[in-house]
Amino acid sequence: MKRPFVILAVLLPLAAAACGREPQVVVEAATTHPETGARQALADLPVRLLPYDRDAIFDSLEAAFAEPEPALPPELLEQQRQIQTAETEWRTAEERWGEVRDSLRVLAGQLQQMGQAGQRATPQYVQAFRNYERLESEVSQVQGRSQNAFQRYDQLQRTFLTQADSIRVVREQWGERAFADFDRVVDARLQQAGREEYADTTGGAGVATFRAPTGRWWVYARYRLPFEELYWNVPLEVTGDSVGVVLTRENAQVRPAM
Numbered sequence: 010m011k012r013p014f015v016i017l018a019v020l021l022p023l024a025a026a027a028c029g030r031e032p033q034v035v036v037e038a039a040t041t042h043p044e045t046g047a048r049q050a051l052a053d054l055p056v057r058l059l060p061y062d063r064d065a066i067f068d069s070l071e072a073a074f075a076e077p078e079p080a081l082p083p084e085l086l087e088q089q090r091q092i093q094t095a096e097t098e099w100r101t102a103e104e105r106w107g108e109v110r111d112s113l114r115v116l117a118g119q120l121q122q123m124g125q126a127g128q129r130a131t132p133q134y135v136q137a138f139r140n141y142e143r144l145e146s147e148v149s150q151v152q153g154r155s156q157n158a159f160q161r162y163d164q165l166q167r168t169f170l171t172q173a174d175s176i177r178v179v180r181e182q183w184g185e186r187a188f189a190d191f192d193r194v195v196d197a198r199l200q201q202a203g204r205e206e207y208a209d210t211t212g213g214a215g216v217a218t219f220r221a222p223t224g225r226w227w228v229y230a231r232y233r234l235p236f237e238e239l240y241w242n243v244p245l246e247v248t249g250d251s252v253g254v255v256l257t258r259e260n261a262q263v264r265p266a267m
Contacts, residue, residue: 030220031220031221031222031223032220032221032222032223032247032248032249032250032251032252033218033219033220033250033251033252034058034218034219034220034221034226034228034245034247034251034252034253034254035216035217035218035251035252035253035254036056036058036209036211036216036217036218036219036228036230036253036254036255036256037050037211037214037215037216037253037254037255037256038050038051038054038056038211038215038216038217038230038232038255038256038257039051039215039255039256039257040232040239040257040258041257041258050211050213050214050215050216051211051215051232051256052211052212052213052214052215053210053211054210054211054215054217054230054232055208055209055210055230055231056208056209056210056211056217056228056229056230056256057206057207057208057228057229057230058206058207058208058209058219058221058226058227058228058229059206059226059227059228059229060198060199060202060204060205060206060224060225060226060227061195061198061199061202061227062227062242062244063195063227063229063242064242066191066194066195066198067188067191070187070188070190070191070194071187071188074186074187076183076186076187078180078183078184078187079176079179079180079183081176081265081267082172082176085169085172085173085176086265088165088168088169088172089169089236089265091165092162092165092166092169092236093235093236095158095161095162095165096162096235098158098161098162099155099158099159099161099162102151102154102155102158103155103159105151105155106148106151106152106155109144109147109148109151110148112144113141113144113145113148116137116140116141116144117141119137120134120137120138120141123137173267176267177267180267204222207219207221221247222247223247223248224246224247225244225245225246225247226244226245226246226247227242227243227244227245228241228242228243228245228254228256229241229242229243230256232261233266234266235266236265236266237263237264237265237266238263238264238265238266239256239258239261239262239263239264240261240262240263240264241256241260241261241262242262243256243260
């Protein structure tokens, strides 16, 4: 995100104006595809460049609060793990079901062509027909596994959501009380430092850019996944003409997503 500057004189060389620009901060966000391992850019990710450590503020407010944060029950996290396993089993069976159905459709067309060509008595037709019967039986079996896996996944998810909603409300209410002064503390930090926050959103390549004064900054972003959240609060020393940071799973805090 580029900040505007004012040309004080029409005859001032463009190079001189460029020298007064603040350093550029380039933030790239990417994740890895869970199946292929391919690198994927995180587009449309809100990113903020902060002149303070938000985690340190939360930690200090939590330490000063009389009540501890309500913990996530271990059995709830175990249910979440079971949901992930059930979903994987269901999607795997569903994918296999589609593959077998496609193969069965192709083989049915081949048998029809061979029958129309008078090849029913040939060894090739007999073998193709046996393959058809085998695939037909597998379709029924895989369909049954897919339906059973989905029913288990759906039931686990319903149970989990009911319990998760209850604990989420309790934790949110605690957070509203424990961190009631967060905005006030941030305003004081900004006024003391004489700085401001910057915000941008990554483009299609997963890149956001800022211009900020030299010094200590923190790159803050959050990316929600089905069962977890990637949380970044990465410290960064802004110096020179340009500095960059890459947000990945490796430098993120992985938090359970309720």
